[in-house]
Amino acid sequence: xxxxxxxxxxxxxxxxxxxxxxxxxxxxxxxxxxxxxxxxxxxxxxxxxxxxxxxxxxxxxxxxxxxxxxxxxxxxxxxxxxxxxxxxxxxxxxxxxxxxxxxxxxxxxxxxxxxxxxxxxxxxxxxxxxxxxxxxxxxxxxxxxxxxxxxxxxxxxxxxxxxxxxxxxxxxxxxxxxxxxxxxxxxxxxxxxxxxxxxxxxxxxxxxxxxxxxxxxxxxxxxxxxxxxxxxxxxxxxxxxxxxxxxxxxxxxxxxxxxxxxxxxxxxxxx
Numbered sequence: 200x201x202x203x204x205x206x207x208x209x210x211x212x213x214x215x216x217x218x219x220x221x222x223x224x225x226x227x228x229x230x231x232x233x234x235x236x237x238x239x240x241x242x243x244x245x246x247x248x249x250x251x252x253x254x255x256x257x258x259x260x261x262x263x264x265x266x267x268x269x270x271x272x273x274x275x276x277x278x279x280x281x282x283x284x285x286x287x288x289x290x291x292x293x294x295x296x297x298x299x300x301x302x303x304x305x306x307x308x309x310x311x312x313x314x315x316x317x318x319x320x321x322x323x324x325x326x327x328x329x330x331x332x333x334x335x336x337x338x339x340x341x342x343x344x345x346x347x348x349x350x351x352x353x354x355x356x357x358x359x360x361x362x363x364x365x366x367x368x369x370x371x372x373x374x375x376x377x378x379x380x381x382x383x384x385x386x387x388x389x390x391x392x393x394x395x396x397x398x399x400x401x402x403x404x405x406x407x408x409x410x411x412x413x414x415x416x417x418x419x420x421x422x423x424x425x426x427x428x429x430x431x432x433x434x435x436x437x438x439x440x441x442x443x444x445x446x447x448x449x450x451x452x453x454x455x456x457x458x459x460x461x462x463x464x465x466x467x468x469x470x
Contacts, residue, residue: 226259292333297381315334315340359399387421410435
């Protein structure tokens with residue numbers, strides 16, 4: 200898209216937006232900066248975007264672009280900053296947090312976002328990035344860390360909370376086998392904090408998390424001591440699927456009240 204002409208008055212307004220915003224902004228935020236009513240600002244931003252002076256990320260979300268950019272439409276915002284604006288209150292979790300903390304060796308194209316908003320769609324595409332949305336009540340927003348992205352801070356689940364979220368919803372990590380791999384990285388690495396992991400699991404309130412945690416720790420030969428004992432002492436009575444997205448078939452392991460509808464095996468030691 201080639202940039203089209205702009206008059207002096209609008210150039211001044213555009214300069215204000217460029218100096219104020221280094222991350223995505225809304226119509227209301229722009230209206231406050233420009234000291235104008237929202238309706239004319241909405242029209243102004245739409246015109247700026249059509250002329251190539253702003254990038255429109257989605258409805259009511261814009262991003263400034265460098266004044267000297269020759270191809271504004273090709274400029275892509277940091278996906279974390281886009282999501283933080285579009286789905287706030289939110290945090291980054293699942294495999295996205297695993298990548299951030301070094302708990303997985305896999306690379307994922309899609310971004311996992313946990314949001315406190317009611318959303319119509321659980322998959323949203325913005326600027327060629329797919330966001331997979333998981334909705335939680337804000338009271339479940341604990342175990343989070345602020346991290347810097349450019350000049351803005353966003354929230355990401357800390358390593359222990361990341362593991363708890365994966366055990367609660369294995370699809371956030373790519374399935375229960377991938378969750379087992381992430382748990383191994385966590386348990387054998389510098390982020391390991393068993394008391395905090397158990398605290399988060401109990402606070403979340405889904406005791407199936409403890410079933411999966413205890414079973415994986417035993418099966419992967421990571422821990423057979425205090426952590427496993429705590430898990431055993433806090434099991435719910437019903438039978439749960441090891442993989443909630445798998446079929447309702449497989450051997451039932453009474454020790455953990457789990458239906459083993461997926462196979463998990465420890466890594467073979469190198470010979």
